[in-house]
Amino acid sequence: MSHAAFGLIYCLAFVGLEAFQAVYLGAVFQSVDSFAVGGLVFGISVIGCTVATALFRPAELAAAIRAWRVIVLLNVIVTVTWSTYFFAIQLVEPAIAFTVFSGMVPLGTVIAGWLGLPEAASKRQRLENAGYAIILLSIIALAAITVFGFSGFVRGGWMAGFTGVALAAVSGGFTALVILFSVRLNGRGVGPLPAFGLRFILYTVLSMLAFLLGLDDKGTSVPAGEMVRIVFIGLLVIAYPLYLLQKAIPLVHASVIAAFAALGPVIVFVMQLVEGRVDYAIATLTGTALYMVGALLAIHGATRNTREPLVHAER
Incomplete structure (x- = not known):
């Protein structure tokens, strides 16, 4: 099997696990402090990936230290990405926030290419461009639906709706930057393991600080055993899919990953259809x-643009 085929498998596994988490496990994480879960899940990821890299791939850890500026930039981008999405789903219908976020990932890659970021440069197919144009139209339509009050849920008036959609779009655009700067990091000799772990340091610190300040306190105590179970699930359906996405970066072009x-x-819609609970508002x-x-x-269109790996591909 070619490197590109492995990359596509990793991408599909990432999307599938993310959709599974959104459809079937959302309630699991809603009952506890999201900052506590995020801090523990990504804190474990940071420590585990760093230790594993030091033991088994010390050359990549040294490369990561040399590329510290990119690491710092990725930490800031990741923190903005997760923070804006968290606030977006508090303001607007989650289905709209997730759709706008997801659509802005490839559109953000296209915009980055226009702005001259070399990692975003690609020869897109006409079919791919047509798909992106339709995605853009759908995002505009969903924004209008939300702002004018036709969606299922908005916490507040039109300004809250606009803010929620804007935050979701920012989160998706910054996710595109995470992918692109991860490509740059890979080009400097940093493989998927350290690149994944080291970019969550700032988010972990801020999440634990937010937990200590009680910013998402649900008002109920969670037994230690239950928290262990939730964190374990989080490692499987939050952290692991992101690691799979990181493993795809050396194998296929960034535009394919974004698509x-x-x-x-x-996939979320199909899962909900199979389960028999498609609960969107008609306009949504x-x-x-x-x-x-x-x-x-x-x-x-994007899958016609696959290519062989850059460097430091891991199977």
């Missing part, structure tokens, strides 16, 4: 359907 990220809402469902057409066109 796969846009596939998330499609219309905008999401338009989005799905664009995402499928984009992924079909």
Whole structure:
């Protein structure tokens, strides 16, 4: 099997696990302090990946230290990404926030290419461009649906709706930057293991600080055994999918990874359809359907653009 095929498998596994978490395990994480879960899940990831790299890939850890500026930048970008998405889902319908976020990942990659970021440069197929155009139209439609009050949920008036959509778009755009600067880090000799772990240091510190300040305190105590179970699930369905995405970076072009990220809402919709609980508002469902057409066109066009790995690919 070629490196590109492995990369596509990693991308598909990432999207599938993310969708599974969104559909079936959302309630598990809603009952506890999200900052506590995030701090523990990513704190364990940081420590585990750093120790494993030091033991088994010391040359990559040395490369990461040399590329400390990129590591610091990734930490800031990751923190903005997760923080903005967290606030977005507090303000608008989660289905809309997730769709806008997912769609902005490939669109952010396109914008980064226009701005001259070399990692974003690619020769896109016409079908891929058509898919991105439809995704953009669907995001505009979902934004209008939210701002004018036709979605299922908005915490506040039109300004809250606008802010929620804008935050989701920022989060998706910054996710594109995470992918692109991870490509740059890989080009400097830093493989998936340290690149994944080291970029969550700042987010872990801030999450634990937010937990200590009680910013997401649910008002109920969680038994230690239950918290251990939740953190273990978080490692499987939050951290591990992101690591799979990181493993795809040396194997396929960033634009392909970004296109796969846009596939998330499609898989979520299919899972909900199979389960028999598609609970979107009618207007939201219309905008999401338009989005799905664009995402499928984009992924079909992008997968024609696969290529062999850069460096430090791990199977």
